[in-house]
Amino acid sequence: MKHLFTSFVFLFFVYNVFSQVPDAFNYQAAVRNNSGEIIANTNVSFRISILQETESGTAVYVETHSAQTNAFGLVNLKIGQGILVSGVFDPASWGGTLHFIKIEMDVEGGNNFVHLGTSQLLSVPYAFHAKTVEIDNVDDADADPQNEIQTLALAGSELSLSNGGGSVTLPLGEGGDNWGTQTVNSDATLDGDGTASNPLSVVGDLTDDQTLSLSGTDLSILDGNTVSLSSLSSPWETAASGIKFTGGVVAINQEPYLTEGKLQIDGAGGMAINIRNNAGQPTISAYNWMEGQLSAAFGKIMITDGTEGDGKVLTSDNLGKASWQTPKESPWTESGSDVYYLGRVGIGTASPYFKLNVNGSAGNAYASFQNNATGNTSNDGLVIGAQSGSGNSYIWNYETSNLIFGTSNASAMSIASSGDVSVSNNLIVGKEVYNADTGSNNLLPFAYGYVTSAGTLSSGTSNIDSASKASTGQYKVNITGLGSDYIVMVTPNQPTAFLTGVVTARGTTSITVAIWDTKNDAYYDGGFSFVIYKP
Numbered sequence: 001m002k003h004l005f006t007s008f009v010f011l012f013f014v015y016n017v018f019s020q021v022p023d024a025f026n027y028q029a030a031v032r033n034n035s036g037e038i039i040a041n042t043n044v045s046f047r048i049s050i051l052q053e054t055e056s057g058t059a060v061y062v063e064t065h066s067a068q069t070n071a072f073g074l075v076n077l078k079i080g081q082g083i084l085v086s087g088v089f090d091p092a093s094w095g096g097t098l099h100f101i102k103i104e105m106d107v108e109g110g111n112n113f114v115h116l117g118t119s120q121l122l123s124v125p126y127a128f129h130a131k132t133v134e135i136d137n138v139d140d141a142d143a144d145p146q147n148e149i150q151t152l153a154l155a156g157s158e159l160s161l162s163n164g165g166g167s168v169t170l171p172l173g174e175g176g177d178n179w180g181t182q183t184v185n186s187d188a189t190l191d192g193d194g195t196a197s198n199p200l201s202v203v204g205d206l207t208d209d210q211t212l213s214l215s216g217t218d219l220s221i222l223d224g225n226t227v228s229l230s231s232l233s234s235p236w237e238t239a240a241s242g243i244k245f246t247g248g249v250v251a252i253n254q255e256p257y258l259t260e261g262k263l264q265i266d267g268a269g270g271m272a273i274n275i276r277n278n279a280g281q282p283t284i285s286a287y288n289w290m291e292g293q294l295s296a297a298f299g300k301i302m303i304t305d306g307t308e309g310d311g312k313v314l315t316s317d318n319l320g321k322a323s324w325q326t327p328k329e330s331p332w333t334e335s336g337s338d339v340y341y342l343g344r345v346g347i348g349t350a351s352p353y354f355k356l357n358v359n360g361s362a363g364n365a366y367a368s369f370q371n372n373a374t375g376n377t378s379n380d381g382l383v384i385g386a387q388s389g390s391g392n393s394y395i396w397n398y399e400t401s402n403l404i405f406g407t408s409n410a411s412a413m414s415i416a417s418s419g420d421v422s423v424s425n426n427l428i429v430g431k432e433v434y435n436a437d438t439g440s441n442n443l444l445p446f447a448y449g450y451v452t453s454a455g456t457l458s459s460g461t462s463n464i465d466s467a468s469k470a471s472t473g474q475y476k477v478n479i480t481g482l483g484s485d486y487i488v489m490v491t492p493n494q495p496t497a498f499l500t501g502v503v504t505a506r507g508t509t510s511i512t513v514a515i516w517d518t519k520n521d522a523y524y525d526g527g528f529s530f531v532i533y534k535p
Contacts, residue, residue, distance in 0.1 A: 023089065024078040024080035024081045025078070025091075026076065026077070026078060026079070027076070027077040027078075027079050028074060028076050029074070029103075030072070031069050031073045031074075031105075031107075038069075038072060039069055039107065040069055040072065041068065041069060041248070041256065041258065042107070043066065044067060044068070044075060044108075044109055045064060045065065045109050045110060045111070045113070046064065046065045046082075046104065046106075046113075047063075047085070047105075047113045048063050048077070048079050048101065048102070049061070049101070049104070050062075050087070050100070050101060050102075050121070051100040051101075051102055052097060052099060054100070055100050055102075055118045057100065059087065060087050060088075061086070061087035061088060061090075062084075062085040062086045063079070063080075063083055064085060065077045066109060068255075094121065098120060099120070099121045100118050100119065100121065101119055101120075102118040103115075103116045103118070104116060150162045150163045157169055157170045184200060186200065189203055190203065191203050214229075217229045217230040235247050249261070249263075249264060250262065250263050251264040251265075252264070252265045252266070253267070253268055254266035303322075303324075305323065307323045309324060311327070312324040312326055312327070313325060331343070344356075344357065346359070347359065348365065358385065360385070360388060364385060364387050365388075366384070366385030366386075367383070369381050369384075374398070374399055380398055380399070382395070382398070382403075383395075383396040384396070397417075399417075402417065403415040410424070411424055429444060442535060445461070445532060445533055446486060446533060446534040447461045447479050448460060448461055448530060448531040449461060449464050450527065451467045451475055451477065451513075451527060451529075451530070453527045454469060454525075455468045455470075455475050457477075458527075463479055464477060464479055465479065469525075470512070472524075472525055473514055473515045473516065473517075473523025473526070474513075474514045474515075474523060475514075476510055476511070476512050476513075477510060477511050477513065478509060479509065479510060479511070479532065482509055482511075482532070483508055483534070485535060486532050486533065486534045486535075487534075488506070488530060488531070489531045489532075489533075490502070490503060490528055490529070490530045491529045491530075492526050492528050493526065493529060494527065496526075498517060498519035499515060499518070499526055500515075500518060501516075502514050
């Protein structure tokens with residue numbers, strides 16, 4: 001939130017003008033808001049600009065500062081030692097023309113500066129300009145700052161100046177404080193004439209005993225005045241059983257930070273807190289009535305009670321009291337970043353039969369595999385297991401991706417998210433294949449083969465016993481287990497459009513096929529392919 005500032009104090013100081021002038025001058029401001037309240041312990045930032053000739057003139061030097069107001073809202077800067085933005089800090093060259101200082105500030109400590117005011121520089125530049133004498137910027141052609149030094153001498157009433165500076169005769173006083181060995185005029189409060197043999201002294205008692213008294217925050221001196229010490233009062237208040245501080249942060253050996261707790265202690269390389277107790281009550285008692293953490297430790301924690309030892313772990317009893325105990329030896333063996341166990345592992349069972357045995361008892365027994373790509377909810381990843389009740393076993397992919405089975409380091413079968421199954425090599429089926437929507441008819445051929453025009457079996461399934469040519473264009477194929485219920489499809493293999501294949505006889509162990517020439521209306525010697533389906 002932005003604040004408007006109505007009260008600022010600009011204080012400028014010049015150090016050692018006549019001996020050595022530093023390349024900076026001080027700036028102090030008291031920061032208040034529109035209600036007149038100070039803005040204390042707050043990080044603020046300033047932009048300082050030196051303008052030439054007018055209040056809106058060219059900036060010959062610009063710098064920025066970051067500072068923190070103190071408890072009274074004061075902030076101190078050294079102009080000339082900030083972070084340079086532009087220009088050269090050269091106050092010695094500012095004496096010839098008017099220069100103005102422009103002050104801008106961001107109460108949030110950033111770069112959103114608000115113009116606070118512009119004032120003319122007066123004495124500060126001239127103090128720097130005076131430094132030109134110290135470094136002998138006077139053009140006298142010798143560049144020696146020592147040969148301009150002159151000394152005074154007094155001889156009687158004659159006062160002279162060395163290096164051709166001339167001399168003057170001082171007048172002798174009449175009836176007053178004279179030069180040399182003359183006496184001093186005095187009144188009744190003094191005794192003596194001021195000579196070595198009769199020095200001056202005060203007539204009467206010089207003591208004036210007075211006493212100080214304190215009433216509340218008022219300090220008074222007897223027969224004098226009273227001043228208020230309210231501005232110097234302690235931030236600590238008297239409480240029923242001690243003292244208290246409710247103003248903000250207490251810091252010891254460091255600057256307080258508003259975000260680091262109410263009590264901040266810097267041990268400066270040593271022990272920060274040492275607490276001892278000889279009573280039966282806890283030495284430290286901490287409560288957090290909200291849902292936040294009770295404590296947070298950054299670094300190593302050391303707890304010593306006599307039970308500590310190498311490799312021990314901190315264990316609590318039923319009352320919450322902790323002690324160091326030797327941990328039970330783990331059956332798992334570490335190997336670098338890996339762990340392993342050579343025996344059987346049972347989950348849900350004390351008597352595993354296999355290297356990994358998961359027993360859900362009356363419930364489901366599932367194992368889930370997940371990673372960053374799948375997510376980690378109960379509906380993510382791959383689940384393998386057995387379902388209670390139905391006894392069904394599952395390999396279940398919750399992702400909209402393929403479920404892949406492989407062997408010999410290669411994919412053998414893939415089930416897509418749509419349910420389609422792809423097989424990378426031969427699919428060997430020991431029983432039938434059928435579509436549940438169209439009945440139980442087998443979709444796989446019972447037998448198939450190719451018979452040449454000479455009546456020999458060129459290729460076919462293993463249940464074809466033999467093939468032969470009975471006569472011109474007529475062939476017999478013997479098949480094991482054929483039975484009586486089957487369908488035969490015959491296709492001539494000759495490139496002749498007028499040939500057709502016909503099953504002329506159907507037996508339980510064989511079929512007879514005729515190749516017929518429809519153009520000449522006669523049998524024809526020709527090879528053919530056949531496929532037999534059984535329901």
